[in-house]
Amino acid sequence: xxxxxxxxFTGKTGSELLTEKLKKFKVKEYQSIPIVVEEDVSAYxxxxxxxxxxxxxxxxxxxxxxxxxxxxxxDLLRASIGNQDLSSIPxxxxxxxxxxxxICKPEDLxxxxxxxLIEKQxxxxxxxxxxENGLEVIxxxxxxxxxxxxxxxxxxxxx
Amino acid sequence: xxxxxxxxFTGKTGSELLTEKLKKFKVKEYQSIPIVVEEDVSAYxxxxxxxxxxxxxxxxxxxxxxxxxxxxxxDLLRASIGNQDLSSIPxxxxxxxxxxxxICKPEDLxxxxxxxLIEKQxxxxxxxxxxENGLEVIxxxxxxxxxxxxxxxxxxxxx
Numbered sequence: 432x433x434x435x436x437x438x439x440f441t442g443k444t445g446s447e448l449l450t451e452k453l454k455k456f457k458v459k460e461y462q463s464i465p466i467v468v469e470e471d472v473s474a475y476x477x478x479x480x481x482x483x484x485x486x487x488x489x490x491x492x493x494x495x496x497x498x499x500x501x502x503x504x505x506d507l508l509r510a511s512i513g514n515q516d517l518s519s520i521p522x523x524x525x526x527x528x529x530x531x532x533x534i535c536k537p538e539d540l541x542x543x544x545x546x547x548l549i550e551k552q553x554x555x556x557x558x559x560x561x562x563e564n565g566l567e568v569i570x571x572x573x574x575x576x577x578x579x580x581x582x583x584x585x586x587x588x589x590x
Numbered sequence: 591x592x593x594x595x596x597x598x599f600t601g602k603t604g605s606e607l608l609t610e611k612l613k614k615f616k617v618k619e620y621q622s623i624p625i626v627v628e629e630d631v632s633a634y635x636x637x638x639x640x641x642x643x644x645x646x647x648x649x650x651x652x653x654x655x656x657x658x659x660x661x662x663x664x665d666l667l668r669a670s671i672g673n674q675d676l677s678s679i680p681x682x683x684x685x686x687x688x689x690x691x692x693i694c695k696p697e698d699l700x701x702x703x704x705x706x707l708i709e710k711q712x713x714x715x716x717x718x719x720x721x722e723n724g725l726e727v728i729x730x731x732x733x734x735x736x737x738x739x740x741x742x743x744x745x746x747x748x749x
Contacts (some may be wrong), residue, residue: 478667479616482668487664487713505662507668508641511637511670513639517671542741545741548737549734549737552644573733574736577736578707578737581704581736581740582705585704
């Protein structure tokens with residue numbers, strides 16, 4: 432459509448697009464690679480994996496590769512002040528387990544995933560896809576990803 | 591100023607305001623209360639404080655109440671897989687210490703603080719104010735605060 436006669440271009444199109452963008456951000460555009468351990472791995476080995484992979488959340492899978500648990504730094508710290516030897520505690524004892532895990536899907540809105548992180552007071556969500564008799568973990572969405580999204584949103588606008 | 595004749599109101603003022611808002615968000619509007627421990631407290635007690643206060647970052651102060659270090663869950667997890675007893679390690683051994691601490695100020699832009707969190711790969715920043723011969727910690731800014739800011743930004747727009 433042609434603009435009306437006398438239409439005054441405000442130069443704010445960028446801002447409008449920015450808002451549209453925020454509304455449309457999807458999890459799959461911001462997710463990171465998931466780091467996975469098996470359920471019989473020790474808490475000690477899980478902590479080592481966190482340091483090697485430099486992540487704060489691990490996902491735990493069963494022998495079929497399906498999601499059975501989530502392990503946070505908090506879960507591992509709690510275990511570390513217990514009286515047991517960390518190398519003798521398997522992660523399935525200390526993880527948050529299905530069905531108490533909050534998940535998200537690649538097509539979910541980033542804003543909805545951010546809301547879940549806040550409401551559930553957790554650091555990261557597994558990004559999952561349905562598999563036969565379970566869920567396959569295909570990504571990891573954390574507060575770091577959300578923070579990066581905000582920074583990008585700001586940078587785009589040449590603040 | 592009166593609008594030009596034929597000015598066409600696009601109804602996008604809300605979006606423009608949103609962008610303006612993001613540009614102007616300040617650290618002091620989003621910061622949380624800082625949780626502080628003294629430098630001779632044990633790693634074990636620091637972990638307990640983290641759980642009691644439900645935070646992921648502690649700030650360490652000296653006898654004058656000045657900032658001397660930052661303790662993350664990562665620092666404490668690293669200590670927990672060492673061979674020493676956690677209750678015999680004082681936090682000043684394992685903390686990140688001044689001047690290697692990344693700080694922010696209450697008047698800083700939230701976007702700049704978010705950028706620091708990403709660049710330095712840390713979970714939280716102390717919000718500080720200059721004191722006599724040191725820095726006083728007056729707040730805590732984490733990726734949780736940033737995530738909340740993004741969610742609010744979305745909610746304001748009735749997405």
